[in-house]
Amino acid sequence: MQQFLPMFYETLFGFTALFILTKVLGKTQISQLTAFDFISAIILGELVGNALFDKEAGIPEIAFVIVLWGSLLYITEIISQKYKRTRSLIEGSPAIIIHKGKLIRDIMKKNKLDINQLQNLLRSKDVFSIQEVEYALLETDGTLSVLKKSSFQTPNKGDMNFPSHEVNLAVTLINDGEIIYDNLKEKGISEGWLYEQMHEQGYTDVKDIFYAEYIKGQDLLLFPFENRIHKRYES
16 A cells, blocks of 8 residues: 555646646647647656656656746747747748638648648538638648638628628738738738828837737727736826
């Protein structure tokens, strides 16, 4: 019986330490795990498991493994938050699989996605024909985001004899207080126009904007940093 007591204490400690670690690092839904998150979870579980069944490893060794791995994950998260250019390397970036109704075969090949897999992902979005799709993006967690053609959107405009119209994809123009110049250039939008739209909504500094989204023919959608709004009202 005594031989099981150390394993009991170590398992209880490992469980508690991992629970605290997930609270510190923040929680991510299983369906939203990136490849990096998935690998990190497997390695962390493996490290703790090996420490539990190693006769020479006790609570100090398990604590060291958890703290060390947790620190590495925390540092990685800080780097990806502070330096935006590292996000595509660490977390990956979405890939456009279908653009304006056409399959982008090079992107599919790059992401190791064949037509059968694509059809399976589309069916999970209640899409049973590629001709229904205007845009399809493969997200970093492996799921597919779909924007249907206007005639196939709910309610079905084709059945109601409504005329079809152009479908436009939303574009991020400001992210975390920084202008995404590549997207401005792609959409043919000037920086002056962006500032003009900000001024109309009561903002002068890009650093006050957490997120800005543009869709052709619509007003610019702005989300400011909440803490900076409160500071402005307090002052």
